[in-house]
Amino acid sequence: MTAPADLAGRFRRLISATGPIGVAAYMGEANAHYYAARDPLGAAGDFVTAPEISQMFGELVGLWCADLWDRAGRPAAAWVELGPGRGTLTADALRAMRAAGLTPPVHFVEASPALRAEQARAVPAAAWHDDPASLPADVPLLVIANEFFDALPVRQLVRTESGWRERVVVPEGDRFACAAGTVPMDAAIGAAWAEEPAGTIAETRPAAQAVMADLAARIAAQGGAVLAIDYGYDTPRTGSTLQAVRGHRKVDPFEAPGTADLTALVDFSALRGAAGNSAVHAWGPVGQGRWLEALGLGQRAAALAAARPRRAADVAAARRRLADPAEMGELFRVLALTAPTWPAPAGFSAEAR
Numbered sequence: 120m121t122a123p124a125d126l127a128g129r130f131r132r133l134i135s136a137t138g139p140i141g142v143a144a145y146m147g148e149a150n151a152h153y154y155a156a157r158d159p160l161g162a163a164g165d166f167v168t169a170p171e172i173s174q175m176f177g178e179l180v181g182l183w184c185a186d187l188w189d190r191a192g193r194p195a196a197a198w199v200e201l202g203p204g205r206g207t208l209t210a211d212a213l214r215a216m217r218a219a220g221l222t223p224p225v226h227f228v229e230a231s232p233a234l235r236a237e238q239a240r241a242v243p244a245a246a247w248h249d250d251p252a253s254l255p256a257d258v259p260l261l262v263i264a265n266e267f268f269d270a271l272p273v274r275q276l277v278r279t280e281s282g283w284r285e286r287v288v289v290p291e292g293d294r295f296a297c298a299a300g301t302v303p304m305d306a307a308i309g310a311a312w313a314e315e316p317a318g319t320i321a322e323t324r325p326a327a328q329a330v331m332a333d334l335a336a337r338i339a340a341q342g343g344a345v346l347a348i349d350y351g352y353d354t355p356r357t358g359s360t361l362q363a364v365r366g367h368r369k370v371d372p373f374e375a376p377g378t379a380d381l382t383a384l385v386d387f388s389a390l391r392g393a394a395g396n397s398a399v400h401a402w403g404p405v406g407q408g409r410w411l412e413a414l415g416l417g418q419r420a421a422a423l424a425a426a427r428p429r430r431a432a433d434v435a436a437a438r439r440r441l442a443d444p445a446e447m448g449e450l451f452r453v454l455a456l457t458a459p460t461w462p463a464p465a466g467f468s469a470e471a472r
């Protein structure tokens with residue numbers, strides 16, 4: 120395990136030996152270091168996610184799966200979570216699914232040794248995978264990804280006076296900075312953005328596209344569903360959305376790599392498009408708030424408040440944080456894929472593809 124100071128040094132040596140590195144390589148390496156050694160979640164960590172705000176989130180995700188599975192004829196199915204953090208979502212979902220008669224084996228796709236240890240405390244019976252390739256191939260999969268795709272590396276391209284170039288990372292004093300690479304990259308940009316003004320940045324996310332295409336092909340063949348929840352946007356747009364968060368504050372993504380959480384907004388049209396070669400149905404994206412309320416967030420909050428009146432204000436606050444359009448309700452989007460032979464999922468309006 121390389122210490123963060125060594126990671127900056129390693130980037131410097133690599134760049135001086137072989138030339139500038141792409142933004143995706145920088146982000147991927149920095150996050151691998153960041154997650155490998157720590158649990159970044161919670162008030163004492165760097166950021167808070169929906170399952171850590173309230174048990175209601177994981178419970179409703181579990182009930183969404185149980186309902187879909189029930190209407191699909193209750194086949195033997197496996198539960199999969201990508202990047203499960205502390206394992207909280209799965210633990211809450213398992214409890215809700217058990218009440219509905221669904222007790223699937225649990226598979227976690229997780230790169231971080233530190234977080235695998237946390238997840239083992241929450242869900243001792245889980246099986247761990249380095250990537251989706253080793254997931255079961257013979258049963259329907261119920262796949263959940265909450266704030267997973269936003270942590271996967273983005274590649275950036277920048278428009279210069281002489282066309283599109285890779286956006287690369289170079290040392291600048293004791294930090295790093297971005298510059299335009301030398302190789303023409305116009306072929307990597309769609310016609311719609313060919314003539315954007317100099318300085319325009321475009322983001323793509325090859326790793327996320329590959330995971331989504333792989334999972335779509337899996338559920339097309341095996342049955343099941345994929346549920347991706349993340350902060351992002353529905354229609355393609357330009358601009359860098361790369362950000363770094365440490366101790367609940369935004370910091371410079373190009374300073375001290377490996378010591379802050381690097382994320383970028385998820386382009387849901389691209390994620391949905393990545394599934395396009397498979398015969399799956401795609402649903403959404405819709406706002407997280409609308410989706411949770413359609414699944415019964417209000418009723419669940421009322422039941423929890425009635426069971427523990429002294430916690431009623433906390434439950435109401437958690438519901439607002441998860442669903443209010445001014446909080447997570449609109450910025451966080453929900454996209455689902457379902458197998459061609461499976462029914463329509465709850466929480467989305469009728470239109471599918």
Ligand code: SAH
Binds near residue numbers: 171203205
């Ligand atoms: N889903 C959790 C955690 C989100 S943080 C929650 O909502 O609380 C991102 C998670 O993805 C962490 O568990 C991190 O270790 C994992 N992760 C990031 N990049 C990964 C990669 N390339 N492969 C596997 N897991 C990854």
